[in-house]
Amino acid sequence: MAARIKYRYNPDTCKYEPWYLQGKALRNRILIFLGISFMVGCATYFWYRHNYSSFEEQYLTEENNSLQVEWSILEQRIKNTQVQLLSFVEKDDKNYRVILDAQPLSTTEREAGVGGSEKFNLREIKDFPKVLRGYQQIEKLKHQLTVELQSFSELKRLTEYRINMWASRPAIQPINNKQLNRxxxxxxxxxxxxxxxxxxxxxxxxxxxxxxxxxxxxxxxxxxxxxxxxxxxxxxxxxxxxxxxxxxxxxxxxxxxxxxxxxxxxxxxxxxxxxxxxxxxxxxxxxxxxxxxxxxxxxxxxxxxxxxxxxxxxxxxxxxxx
Ligand SMILES: [Zn+2]
Structure with a gap:
């Protein structure tokens, strides 16, 4: 289909002649067009930003969710490990040390050296209380584990000493006396x-x-x-x-x-x-x-x-x- 051509009457030639936009009118028309296009573009952009996240934001949101899940799993594991360690500590104090006639470790001995936070750069994680708490729990756990391992080494030494003592101590008759008459x-x-x-x-x-x-x-x-x-x-x-x-x-x-x-x-x-x-x-x-x-x-x-x-x-x- 052919483009629509506008005609205007030319009194000089007494004819209708094709008419084209030109000069100031053409420039105004172009400016109006560009202005409207710009406004429509901006409106579309802000509407999109308001209703939809960028791909980068979507990716970060997903990553954040996945990190939160991983963090909860980690926290649960820390808790389980604390419970297991506590059961070892109880066995140590209430069973093994009682059997071996050794003093239970005092709270001071078990807690000595636990402070933790000074060992890492607080400035880096002070704005993340969850991370800070987790880090402190792990530091405490590490310390308690070290104390418990030392305690078990001591108990092993004590046990070997006792085994040796009981094996050495005179405990039978020096000759066969089944009839009990000798x-x-x-x-x-x-x-x-x-x-x-x-x-x-x-x-x-x-x-x-x-x-x-x-x-x-x-x-x-x-x-x-x-x-x-x-x-x-x-x-x-x-x-x-x-x-x-x-x-x-x-x-x-x-x-x-x-x-x-x-x-x-x-x-x-x-x-x-x-x-x-x-x-x-x-x-x-x-x-x-x-x-x-x-x-x-x-x-x-x-x-x-x-x-x-x-x-x-x-x-x-x-x-x-x-
Ligand atoms: Zn004798």
């Missing part, structure tokens, strides 16, 4: 069967045939094996933790000085050497270099009933054999 209750002052005078008898005698195996009554280290006029062949066993045991009148040794032995290990054999009236084992227990009654150190070997019977039979056999 013990002569002879600790204390008694009439010496050879010298016929009253003397202190610092151990217990077990009547047994020559060659009967003699056991170490706790873990330890053999300090001496030698022959003495009174003890005959004798073994000294150092258990550490201030305990020592001695085994006398042996027919022979099964260990050498310096050797480490375990509870129940055969260290020698019953005999009748030294000042002894018949084949038997003379057994002594020393604590801090003082003799103590070995009767108190058979607990791992006997039930309560067996212990009572051992004492009952032992009382009928109060004659010493050395």
């Amino acid at each position: 013990l002569h209750l002879t600790y204390g002052t008694r009439f010496h069967p050879i010298f016929n005078v009253y003397q202190d008898h610092k151990g217990l005698d077990f009547a047994a045939e020559r060659g009967t195996p003699v056991y170490a009554t706790g873990d330890g280290k053999i300090t001496m094996t030698y022959f003495s006029g009174s003890y005959g062949n004798v073994i000294y066993l150092n258990h550490g933790h201030d305990f020592e045991t001695r085994y006398a009148h042996l027919s022979g040794f099964n260990v050498v000085p310096g050797q480490r032995v375990k509870r129940g290990q055969v260290i020698g054999f019953v005999g009748n050497t030294g000042n002894s009236v018949s084949s038997h084992l003379h057994y002594e227990v020393l604590y801090k270099d003082q003799h103590v009654n070995p009767i108190n150190f058979f607990q791992q070997d006997l039930s309560n009933k067996e212990y009572e019977k051992l004492i009952e039979v032992g009382r009928k056999q109060q004659n010493t054999l050395d």
Whole structure:
């Protein structure tokens, strides 16, 4: 379709001639057009900005939402870890330390060094209280964990010490006494069967045939094996933790000085050497270099009933054999 052409009457030529916008009229028309276009453009822009976010804003909003979700998950994990750590702390204080007879850690010891916020640049995150709180919680958690790990190392050391102590402590009879008839209750002052005078008898005698195996009554280290006029062949066993045991009148040794032995290990054999009236084992227990009654150190070997019977039979056999 052809463009519409305007015509105007020209009195000079007495004709209708095509008429075109030109000069001032053309310029005004263009300015009006540009002005209206500009206003429409601005209106469209502000309307769009008012009703729709930019792509960048949409992207940031999505990222922000996702960060908030991640932050809540992180906070939940911090809380779970705090609960788990607290259960360890309770077990530490109320179980392990009670069993091992150790003092619970005080609040001061557990909280010492917790402050946290000075360790990072406050200016960077002071405007983000949520981040600051999370950071402080993690710092506190890290500290509590370090204290707890140190505490567990200490408990491990204590446990190993106790295990070693109980393994070392004399706790069984030095010879097989299933029938409970070998013990002569002879600790204390008694009439010496050879010298016929009253003397202190610092151990217990077990009547047994020559060659009967003699056991170490706790873990330890053999300090001496030698022959003495009174003890005959004798073994000294150092258990550490201030305990020592001695085994006398042996027919022979099964260990050498310096050797480490375990509870129940055969260290020698019953005999009748030294000042002894018949084949038997003379057994002594020393604590801090003082003799103590070995009767108190058979607990791992006997039930309560067996212990009572051992004492009952032992009382009928109060004659010493050395
Ligand atoms: Zn004796």
